[in-house]
Amino acid sequence: MLKVIGILLVAAVIWRVEVPSLLQKNYKKELVVFLLFLSIGVGLGIVQALGKPIPNPMDFLTFIFNPLNDTFFR
Amino acid sequence: MMRNIKINSNQFLVLVIFFTIGTSILEVPSALADKTNQDAWITAIIGTGIGLLVIWFFTWIALWFPTLTYIQITEKIFGKWIGRVASLIFISLPLLYTSSLLFQSGNFLNTHMMPYTPMVALNILMVGILVMGVYLGLETIARSAEILFAFFFLAFFVFVLLIAPEIRIENVQPVFEVNLKNMLQSSLFLVITSSVNAIVILMIFPAFLNKVKQARRSFLIGNLIGGIVIIIITFLSVSVLGADKTANEIFPSFELAKRISTGDFIERIEVLMASLWIISLYFKMILYFYATVFGIAQVLNLKDYRPLTMPLGLIVMVLSLVIYPNVVYKQDMNITTEYSFSLIVGIFIPLLLALIYGIRKKSLKKELNSSK
Numbered sequence: 001m002l003k004v005i006g007i008l009l010v011a012a013v014i015w016r017v018e019v020p021s022l023l024q025k026n027y028k029k030e031l032v033v034f035l036l037f038l039s040i041g042v043g044l045g046i047v048q049a050l051g052k053p054i055p056n057p058m059d060f061l062t063f064i065f066n067p068l069n070d071t072f073f074r
Numbered sequence: 075m076m077r078n079i080k081i082n083s084n085q086f087l088v089l090v091i092f093f094t095i096g097t098s099i100l101e102v103p104s105a106l107a108d109k110t111n112q113d114a115w116i117t118a119i120i121g122t123g124i125g126l127l128v129i130w131f132f133t134w135i136a137l138w139f140p141t142l143t144y145i146q147i148t149e150k151i152f153g154k155w156i157g158r159v160a161s162l163i164f165i166s167l168p169l170l171y172t173s174s175l176l177f178q179s180g181n182f183l184n185t186h187m188m189p190y191t192p193m194v195a196l197n198i199l200m201v202g203i204l205v206m207g208v209y210l211g212l213e214t215i216a217r218s219a220e221i222l223f224a225f226f227f228l229a230f231f232v233f234v235l236l237i238a239p240e241i242r243i244e245n246v247q248p249v250f251e252v253n254l255k256n257m258l259q260s261s262l263f264l265v266i267t268s269s270v271n272a273i274v275i276l277m278i279f280p281a282f283l284n285k286v287k288q289a290r291r292s293f294l295i296g297n298l299i300g301g302i303v304i305i306i307i308t309f310l311s312v313s314v315l316g317a318d319k320t321a322n323e324i325f326p327s328f329e330l331a332k333r334i335s336t337g338d339f340i341e342r343i344e345v346l347m348a349s350l351w352i353i354s355l356y357f358k359m360i361l362y363f364y365a366t367v368f369g370i371a372q373v374l375n376l377k378d379y380r381p382l383t384m385p386l387g388l389i390v391m392v393l394s395l396v397i398y399p400n401v402v403y404k405q406d407m408n409i410t411t412e413y414s415f416s417l418i419v420g421i422f423i424p425l426l427l428a429l430i431y432g433i434r435k436k437s438l439k440k441e442l443n444s445s446k
Contacts, residue, residue, distance in 0.1 A: 014384040022381060033374055034381040041388030054396045057170060058407055065414035073410045 003049035011042045080284045085216035087292035088223045089361065093275060094125075094268045094300025096358030097178060100325050100351050102264050102304055103311035105409075107320040109260040110252045112245060114317065115309035117252075121261035122301030125269030128421075129297045133290045135424055136276050138431060140286045144276035145372045148423075150438065151431050158373060160423055165369040167419045168274045168362040169386075173393035174412075175359040176200055179352065180394065181401065186328060187345065197394050200356075205387040207360045208367055209380060212282055215360055222353050229350050234306060236334045236343075241313045264304065266413060269297060270420035274365035324401065327351075363390065 015038070022031045047054055062069070081089075106114035106121075139147050145164065149157035179200055180193040188196065207215050275293070283289040311326045314333055320326045328351070331344035367386055371379035398404040431438070 010388070014388075018381045018384065027377060027381075029374070030376050030378060030381050033370075033376060034385060037382055037385035037389065041385045041392070044392040045388055048392050048395060054392070056396055056399070057393065058397050058411060061170075061415055062407070062411045065411050065418075068414040069410040073413050 004046050007042060007045040007049060011038060014038060079212050079282050081213060081216040081278075081282055083283060083285055083288040083292040085220055086279065086283055086289050087296045088219045089216060089278075089357065090272070090275065090293055090296025091223070091300045091303075092219055092226075092354050092357035093272060093361050094297050095303050095354040096267070097175060097355060098264060098267050098300075098304050099307055099327055099354060100178075100182065101408075102267065103308045103320050103326040104323050105263040106260055106308055107312055107317050107326075109256055111317040111321075112247065112312055113250060113252045113257065114312050114320065115246070115305060116250070117257045117261045118264060118301075118305040118308040120257055121264030121268075122298065122305060124261065124265045125301060126294060126297055128265065128269040129272060129294055131424065132273060132276060133279070133293055135427060136280050137286065137290065140280045143278075143281045143368075143372060144273070145369050146281075147276075148427065151427055151434065161369065161373045164273075164419055164423070165366060165373065167271075167415065168365040168369070169390070170393075170397070170415075171271065172204075172359055172362040172366060173390045173397050175355060175362065176204075176390060176394035177398050177404070179355050179359070182325060182328075182348075182351065182355075186325070187348065194395065197391060200359075201387050201391045203356070204360055204363050204390075205383050208364050209383045212278060212364065215357075215364070219357055222357075226350060226353050229347065230303065233331065233334070233347055233350070234310065236336055236340060237310055237314060237330060239336070240333055241310070242316075243313065245313045245316045246309070262413065263409065264301075266416045266420075268300060268304065270416045272297070273420040273424065274362055277365040277368055278361075324405075363387075366390075 018034060019031070022034065044054060102118065103114060106117045110117045135147070136144070139150065142150065145161045148160045148164065151157070152160055176197055180197040183196045184191065184193045207218070279293060280286040280289055307327050307330075311320045311330055314330055315323070315326060319329070323329050328344060328348065331347035332342070334343055334347075335341050363386075367382050368379045370376075370382055370386070376382075398407065
């Protein structure tokens with residue numbers, strides 16, 4: 001639980017640093033993308049902190065490249 | 075779109091050298107000695123030669139449009155939508171490798187220096203300076219690289235000087251025992267880590283350089299100097315530790331630094347030497363991370379890349395803990411999936427780019443002239 005609070009605190013700090021200046025400059029698109037990535041980051045962080053498994057991107061790539069790997073590198 | 079950032083070709087040279095040395099200094103000796111035994115250093119020479127050809131190919135592509143970054147070039151040549159897909163594939167490479175290197179630095183510090191500190195803590199510290207660097211911008215990165223470069227080469231020189239008495243020339247004999255095919259095969263590791271992955275540097279070359287022609291030379295010379303450092307390290311590893319020991323170590327050059335012992339006075343200075351690896355690792359990581367952040371901002375046409383830095387730092391941080399469950403898995407991935415991934419992004423897509431550029435050359439030129 002402590003870890004989750006820690007991550008949320010970090011997210012709050014990031015929010016505090018970035019959002020006011022984005023609003024001030026009226027960067028709408030940037031704000032949306034920023035929020036998207038922040039929520040992905042916080043979501044992944046919390047899942048990891050709670051000890052739940054996150055799908056490994058490397059396994060996905062291995063799945064795609066397996067035919068190539070088998071032909072050339074094994 | 076972004077504010078005008080320019081670095082000069084000397085700063086660029088230093089960045090390229092750091093990128094080339096990067097992780098290779100830690101891993102390449104064992105990867106090369108694995109198949110080619112005592113001839114690993116010859117393999118390193120071959121790898122550097124092939125690497126230079128790859129870099130020449132990259133600069134050739136980049137100079138078609140000297141004011142655009144690689145992502146803009148892709149979009150220009152492939153057209154908007156296919157270009158975006160290609161760009162997304164391209165960006166996933168630095169994103170993945172940033173976390174991969176983060177794992178590597180955490181793993182290195184954890185196994186050799188701070189065994190009781192959890193890897194998460196080490197990674198958080200590293201992400202901290204990574205995000206800070208990218209946030210402050212390319213000029214700051216380049217200048218700090220310039221400053222640390224002096225220290226890096228001084229320490230490297232001292233390292234080579236102190237380890238030189240331990241060289242046993244028997245360890246590298248017989249020379250040329252391994253056939254050329256095996257050498258070419260295992261030199262692939264060096265070519266990919268040092269040169270093919272350098273495709274991410276096309277995010278700063280040539281768009282952010284003040285003198286493009288000189289910068290092209292810097293790119294090639296930087297790669298060559300980095301390659302020479304790798305050749306020296308590989309030669310030292312094999313000649314001091316022996317081929318078998320080099321192949322079995324995960325970090326042979328660290329083992330090498332432990333062997334330094336001069337006059338019962340200079341002993342156990344490997345931690346000092348480890349700063350070499352941390353510096354080069356850091357700059358390789360930051361170039362990857364910069365390419366990721368800046369690439370995403372360019373694909374989505376954002377006015378500023380900076381807001382994305384911290385959230386991406388968070389994502390990279392988590393990925394670094396997930397990406398390799400253990401070192402054996404990492405070693406396996408290094409020579410299979412990462413090979414394929416790097417070759418697709420770093421060789422296949424650029425070749426496709428060159429092909430389509432050849433076909434569309436006339437219409438692109440016309441477009442460029444009419445937009446001026």
